[in-house]
Amino acid sequence: MAEIRVPAHIQPYVTAIGIEQAIEFLLAFGGSYVYLSENPQKGSSVAAEMGMDAAMRLAAKVGSGALYVPTAKPFIASHLKYNKGLNTNDIARKLHTTHKTVSKWLRSGEANQLDLFDY
Structure with a gap:
């Protein structure tokens, strides 16, 4: 993973x-x-x-x-892509959003924000 x-x-x-x-x-x-x-x-x-x-x-x-309960869709998209191997279209369908939105989350790193306290 x-x-x-x-x-x-x-x-x-x-x-x-x-x-x-x-x-x-x-x-x-x-x-x-x-x-x-x-x-x-x-x-x-x-x-x-x-x-x-x-x-x-x-x-x-x-x-x-x-x-x-938060939606946490960018985090879920990242998990589904990098840990489950789903493609962007499958993630979009699962999260009830568009392919473009999922691509933006994954590309922007919004789903993989750096920990501000990591040195």
Whole structure:
């Protein structure tokens, strides 16, 4: 796998449930509000999509309550390109955006921002 820098606002999700499940979570809920609970009920949309264990780990790491989930599309595009080998067209379809937008993210390095604290 290529070294893709995880943006700071996405890191808690990756720490809680790993990069693959975090991306599944972002794809399923990005751009919307969800309710996280350390004791999710059977009707929990997060628990239904991700499983009870992942829902509990997310709530423990990110916090319980209503949460706006970021889309993180530039980061996801980078991961899909460099770690999964998807081409730009496939990424665009998966992220519901255009080929040009994905190309811009990948070309500009927006998806691979440098850590300001790396020396």
